[in-house]
Amino acid sequence: MQRITNISVADRAAPILRRQHALFQPRERGDVFALAYISSFLNSDGTVVAGFQPGYMRHSLSPARRGDMWMLAEPVGAPRFYFMPKFKWSADEHYLIDVASEVFELLSIG
Structure with missing residues (x-):
């Protein structure tokens, strides 16, 4: 599993990430905090719900389902989490966690 440290959290996204981490409850014993893309x-x-923008939300990830496609993000000053990037990750770039939708507390990573 790849560990990501070249990532930070925007000031406006930090409280959302911390709140989502605090609200996290594993579905099963051993599950870990993750962000899943919605x-x-x-x-x-069939119409899009008003205010919705695609983004990452809180997810309970089972160790049995934690394959190579999941990465462990360790942003400075924020909870660490697993996620599946929606793009090819580069060690030479710096990534930012930001707000995708304030209404639904969804995050973007890019």
Whole structure:
């Protein structure tokens, strides 16, 4: 598993990440805090829910499902978390966790 340290948290995203970490409850014993990407949130008529923007939300990750596609992010001054990047990771770049949707407390990583 790749460990990511070239990542930081925007000031406005830090409270959301900390709150999501504090609210985390594992579904099963041994699960860890992760962020999972949510690409859509639709009304029953198929339209996008007002205020929704795709982003990462709190997720309970089982050790049995933690394959090579998951990475461990260790941002300075924020909780560490597992996630699946939506892009090719580069050790030469610096990445930022920011707010994707304040209404739904979704985060962006890029």
